[in-house]
Amino acid sequence: MVTLVFVTLGSLGDIKPMVAIAAFAKDAGYEVRFATSPGHRRLVEAAGLHYEAFGSDAFFDQRDVREALVAPSTGFGTFMWHANLAELEELYGRLSEISEGADMIVGTPLVMVAHLVAGKRVLPFVSCAFSPAMVLREASVGAVDPYQNEWRSRLNALRRDIGLPRRSFPQMERFSADRTLGVYPACLRPARGHYITEPLEIGYPRPRLSLSPVDGALADWMGEGAFALVSFGSFVDRDAEHCFQSAVEACRQVGLRCLYVSKHSADYLRRGSGHDVRLEQFVEHSQVMPRAAAIVHHGGTGTLMESLCALRPVVITPFGLDQTYNAERVSDCDLGEVLDASLIDIASLTRALSRALSAWRRRRPLVVNTIAAVGAAPEERALQEIEQVLTSHKADSVRIGTASPTAL
Known part of the structure; x- marks a missing residue:
């Protein structure tokens, strides 16, 4: 049986599309x-x-790290250091172990060692990019990687x-896949700019999961009247109380209650909530978004896809990373309102929500399309x-006599 190793790091939006592809491959008979x-x-x-344990997400629990992740110029470099460089050699060893006897690695540009293991084991490597921002040179303009010298020395030593x-630039080798798939919704393509590697754009697959019913208390609250879902995930720490109060008051100004989701700040903020406000650390977007009258979120690819599928008015408040690019495309396609996260206050968020609600009749057909x-x-x-x-790699391997037994 042909064995595929899927490897990825990041948030739920980086995991779910890979899970969808992997589950489809499993159903098709692959290990x-x-x-x-x-x-x-x-x-x-x-x-x-x-499941195979790989890497750590413990750094997301550190408030100073979460704040650094959304720094405009250094945020992505900070993520890559904590997710990859901090334990580079250990990650290589672990993925090499997981890939023993495998026939292919399917990874992402977020996993620095994937191309190294594929190169060492002479395995084909398919890479999945979750936003054009991952593979566009222009998306890196103005970005500063504070660890670039360490990347060069550590990667070349490995x-x-x-x-x-x-x-000469070993960190760029993570883009050297046999094929790069653009795993993102249609509104993010075609990208304008110059690719580091051009992706084959296939859309954003959503995993088919059996979900538990919505918590009874939350379901009851949602049934009591119209509400806006405000979901910033892991990104609001700096000025969390200000963002929360701005969201609550803006919702009230447009006649909506506020369901506010914040993984790290919900418990702290709950003290300031009222009867028309509910705080949650996590909700399943696919269950809650279709019931909301409006949605405010950070613009990550996974959250964006769920909000589009929910067919609800949207306000996007990008904090950094790929969110800024995604928000620009949403604005270009007239699919929702965009408000830079640094500009969030009661007045600006109220205006954005009002525009999103009033423009929904015009935008709904665009979102459907x-x-x-x-x-x-x-x-x-x-x-x-x-x-x-796989077929191409097998043919090449047969010619030079290096095909793996399972691939033949």
Whole structure:
């Protein structure tokens, strides 16, 4: 049986599309190993996949790190250091172990060691980009990686130790996949700019999961009247109380109650809530968004996809990383309102919500068309591309006599 190793790090929006592709591959008869950080184990196993522990997401629990992640110029470099560079050699060893006897690695540009393991084991490598911002040169303009010198020395030392040649810019080698898939909704394409590597854009697959019913108390609260869902996930720490109060008052100004979701600040903020406000650390967006009268979120690709599928007025408040690019595309396509996170206050958020609600009659057909543009199931398309790469690699390996037993 052909074995595929899926490996990814990041937030739920970075995990769910990979889970969808992996589950489809498993149903098609492939052996699948899914490697990611422990915080996502439940999701992986709920999809019926074999979970392998890889990396850590403990750094998300550090407030100073979360604040650094949304710094405009250094945020992505900070994420890559904590997710990859801090334990680079250990991650390489772990993924090499997970990939023993495998026939392919399916990873992302967020996992620095994926291309190294693939190169050392002579395995085909397919990479999934969750936003064009991941693979656009322009998205990096103005960005500063405070760890670039450490990346160069550590990566080249590791390459030397495992028998791979030195590179002048070894951090860029993570883009050297046999094929790169653009795993994002239609509204984010086509990207304007110059690709580091051009993706084959397939759409954003959503995993088919059996979900537990919505908590009874939350379901009762949602049924009591119209509300806006305000979901900033892990991103609001700095000025959390200000963002919360701005959201609550803006919702009141437009006649809505406020369901406020904040993973790290909900308990602290709950003291200031009223009868028309409910705070949660986590909700399943696919269950709650369709019931909201309006949605305010940070613009991450996964959250954006769920909000589009919910067919509700949207305000996006990008904090950083790929969110800024995603928000610009939403604005260009006239799918929702955009308010820079640094400008959040009662007045500006009230205006944005008012515009989103009043423009919904015009925008709804545009959102419907955007969802329809996905076409054939993205996970099916992804597997077709994976199979093409496997076939090509097998043919090349047979010619030079290096094919793995399971691939033949």
